[in-house]
Amino acid sequence: MRARVIYNPTSGKELMKRHLPDILAILEEAGYEASAYATTPEPDSAEQEARRAAIAGFDLVVAAGGDGTINQVINGIAPLEKRPRIGIIPGGTTNDYARALKIPRNDVLEAARVMLKKQTLKIDVGQADDHYFINIGAGGYLTELTYEVPSQLKSIFGYLAYIVKGAEMLPRVKPINMRLAYDDGVYEGEASMFFVGLTNSVGGFETIVPDAQLDDGKFSLIIVKTANLVEILRLIVKLLNGGKHVNDPGIIYTKTSHLEVAPMDDDVRLMMNLDGEYGGDAPMTFKALPQHIEFYVNLDEISEDSYAGDNEMREVSDAFVKEMEVLTQEDLNEDGKIS
Numbered sequence: 248m249r250a251r252v253i254y255n256p257t258s259g260k261e262l263m264k265r266h267l268p269d270i271l272a273i274l275e276e277a278g279y280e281a282s283a284y285a286t287t288p289e290p291d292s293a294e295q296e297a298r299r300a301a302i303a304g305f306d307l308v309v310a311a312g313g314d315g316t317i318n319q320v321i322n323g324i325a326p327l328e329k330r331p332r333i334g335i336i337p338g339g340t341t342n343d344y345a346r347a348l349k350i351p352r353n354d355v356l357e358a359a360r361v362m363l364k365k366q367t368l369k370i371d372v373g374q375a376d377d378h379y380f381i382n383i384g385a386g387g388y389l390t391e392l393t394y395e396v397p398s399q400l401k402s403i404f405g406y407l408a409y410i411v412k413g414a415e416m417l418p419r420v421k422p423i424n425m426r427l428a429y430d431d432g433v434y435e436g437e438a439s440m441f442f443v444g445l446t447n448s449v450g451g452f453e454t455i456v457p458d459a460q461l462d463d464g465k466f467s468l469i470i471v472k473t474a475n476l477v478e479i480l481r482l483i484v485k486l487l488n489g490g491k492h493v494n495d496p497g498i499i500y501t502k503t504s505h506l507e508v509a510p511m512d513d514d515v516r517l518m519m520n521l522d523g524e525y526g527g528d529a530p531m532t533f534k535a536l537p538q539h540i541e542f543y544v545n546l547d548e549i550s551e552d553s554y555a556g557d558n559e560m561r562e563v564s565d566a567f568v569k570e571m572e573v574l575t576q577e578d579l580n581e582d583g584k585i586s
Contacts, residue, residue, distance in 0.1 A: 248307065250279035250334075251300040253293050253320055255286050255312030258338035263311045266355050270311070270336065273359040279307055286316065297323030301331050309334040309362075311355070317344055318380060318522040325372050325379040325539060334362050334543045341523075343382050347446035347461065349548035366546035368554060369538035370461045371445055373521075375531050380521040382448070384533050386508060387423055387440030387471070387517070422473075424511035425529070429468055429503035435511065441470045442520075443506055443533055447553065457493065461554045464537030468506060470499040506533040 252270060254263040263270075267283055274281035284300075286292040293310070297320040300308050308331050310320040317335060324330050336358045337345035348368075351357040373380045422437035443466035444456040456467040471482070478497055485492040493500040509530035510517040517529040 248279050249305045250274045250277075250281045250307040250309060251296070251305045252281060252283040252309040252311055252336075253286065253296050253300075253316070254283060254309075254336075255293070255316045255338065258312040258316065262355050263336070263338050269356055270309075270359045273356065273363065274307075274309070277362050277365070286312070286319075291319060291322075293319035294323040297321075298327070299323075301327050301329070305331050307332045307334060307362075309336060309359075311336040312338050314341065314343055314382070314522055315524060318524065321372060321381050321540070322379045325374070325536070330540055332367060332541045332543065334359075343448045344446065346448040347382070347553075348542060349545035351545075361545050362543045364543075364545070364547070366544055367541050368462060368544045368546065368549075369541045370544075371464055372536045372539040373443065373445055373466065374534045374536055375519060375521055375526055378521055378526050380445075380526070382446055382522050383442050383444050383520070384466075384506075384526070385440060385442030385520040386425075386529060387438060388421055423515055423517060425517060426507075426509045426511055427468075427470060428507040429501065430505065431501055431503065434470055434499060437472065439471045439473060441468070441506075441508070443468050443503070443535075445535070455492075459553070461549075462538050463502075463555045464535050465502040465504055466506065466533065466535050468499070468501050468503050469493075471497065472499065473497040504535045507531075508533070 252267070252274070254267065256264045264285070271281040271283060284296045286296070293312075293316050297308050297310075301324050308320060308324065310317040310333060316338075320333065324333070335345050335348065335350055336355050337350060337352045338355060342352045345352050345358070350361050370381075373384055375384050422439050424436065425434075425438055425441070427434045427438075427441055444459055445466065446461060447456050447459040456469070459467045473482075482492045482495060482497060485495060492498060507530070508517070508519070519526045519529060519531050
């Protein structure tokens with residue numbers, strides 16, 4: 248089997264570059280003939296290399312870098328009919344996707360060793376027109392802080408930079424008239440933001456989408472209808488207090504396999520944010536691609552509520568447990584033998 252490591256040589260204070268020989272040795276131990284490619288400043292460098300490696304028949308592509316590098320690798324592979332497995336070695340600031348897959352975020356070698364456990368999961372991927380994403384798609388004034396946080400500030404303070412910038416921007420937030428069509432209905436009206444999430448980790452927080460599953464073929468859709476500063480602050484407090492915002496009347500929270508987004512005013516620009524980067528303007532159609540790519544994950548650390556897994560086997564297992572409980576209660580005599 249062959250593995251290709253696509254790494255950002257400047258990510259994580261050049262940790263990837265320094266530890267590359269050790270990363271390749273770990274992959275060799277996992278049974279792969281491993282090689283590496285350093286991304287360049289050219290646009291979509293990681294995406295192009297991921298596509299080339301997949302077409303060349305590599306069995307594994309390892310995305311080593313921040314969420315941007317991972318997103319590019321996914322965009323190179325997701326459109327293809329035959330897709331290699333993906334491994335992740337995080338080296339960015341928030342590392343949302345690594346957090347969701349319970350991959351170590353502070354030690355690149357420990358992250359690489361996750362692949363020695365040979366635990367994989369087929370995970371959903373989002374498609375927005377001809378772009379792909381693995382964590383969130385979003386739009387509205389509240390999402391624009393992602394573009395305004397300086398990269399140097401992100402490197403130093405991580406997700407705290409987003410909080411500081413978000414607090415600065417809140418007084419400027421205003422609603423946009425938008426039309427959002429999803430599985431269970433249509434919302435037409437003002438909203439300060441919407442987003443569709445594929446994992447429970449967004450911007451370093453795990454309570455924004457508290458019941459997200461990695462492989463159920465559904466987005467978690469949140470529509471924030473209010474742009475009132477006091478109400479938004481109240482929602483943030485609820486979010487931080489165990490994800491209680493999902494029941495607030497100022498929010499629509501539902502599951503959907505698709506979403507059609509369009510501004511209702513011709514003179515309004517509605518920019519789309521895909522995995523923290525600008526992904527084009529609405530109108531745009533989002534689709535959840537069920538179990539589209541197989542990832543190496545730290546399955547021992549992932550809550551069973553975070554993935555559906557093999558539903559048929561889980562149903563059989565649950566039925567067996569229930570039968571054993573009934574047998575234990577009704578059919579065993581005092582000697583512990585079946586009567």
